[in-house]
Amino acid sequence: MEALVTILFMALVAASLVFIFLGGFGNLLILIFSFAYFLITGFEIIPVKVLISLAIIYLTGELFEYVFIILGVKISGAGKRAIWGAIIGGLVGSAVSLAFLGAGFILLTAAGIFLGAFFTELADKKNIAKALKAGLGSFLGRFGALVFKVVLGILMVIIITSHILSYLNII
Numbered sequence: 001m002e003a004l005v006t007i008l009f010m011a012l013v014a015a016s017l018v019f020i021f022l023g024g025f026g027n028l029l030i031l032i033f034s035f036a037y038f039l040i041t042g043f044e045i046i047p048v049k050v051l052i053s054l055a056i057i058y059l060t061g062e063l064f065e066y067v068f069i070i071l072g073v074k075i076s077g078a079g080k081r082a083i084w085g086a087i088i089g090g091l092v093g094s095a096v097s098l099a100f101l102g103a104g105f106i107l108l109t110a111a112g113i114f115l116g117a118f119f120t121e122l123a124d125k126k127n128i129a130k131a132l133k134a135g136l137g138s139f140l141g142r143f144g145a146l147v148f149k150v151v152l153g154i155l156m157v158i159i160i161t162s163h164i165l166s167y168l169n170i171i
Contacts, residue, residue, distance in 0.1 A: 005037070009037045010160075010161070010164070012033045013030050013033055013157055016029035016033065016153070017153050020149055020150050022106055026153055027058045027149060027153050027156060030054070030153060030157065031054050031055060031058045034046055034051060035051060044167065045163060045164055045167045046163055046164075050160075053159065054160075057155060058152075058156070060152065061148065061153075064148055064149075065145040065148075066145075068142065068145035068148065069083070069087060069113060069141040070141065071144075072137040072139070072140045073086055073134055074137075075137055075141075076137025076138070077134070077137075078117060078133070078134035078137060079121065081120045082117045082120045082121040082124070082134045082138070083138075084116075084120065085118075086113045086116045086120075086134075086138035086141075087113075088116055089112035089114070089116015089117065090110075090112045090116065090142070092116070093108040093110070093113065093115075097109065110142055114135040114136070114138060116138070117131075117134040117137070117138035118131045118134060121133075121134035121135070
């Protein structure tokens, strides 16, 4: 039974890792599945300190998602309102995708980030070139955040896998 649970758990973790590439909340799923596995296996394979480490890694990714977007907007030379425009635009894009059962999540979130920064900067500076630069900066910030979250997801999978293999005396 334990082997079946472990195989199912690793399949869910692998699927969650793929979900990160699609702009989804894969790291959160990895954390949730790890917690469930932690409970099912009686705290033996994944200790509490590892679960806490996974939670910290997940929270770091969530925090830095906004940091990357802010940096992207700031590097493009846009103002503070464009940062808020990008963040709110991204949230609106995500919410709109939920109305369609998540279809177009990546595209609508990225478009929301771009358009939020673009229109806010356009309203502030009345300069389409600067507004385009702000939108592009926010979009590149989102891309940087995605890469960062993928790296964190891979780190989470490595930590989990090493504990399972260690428990099974494979490493």
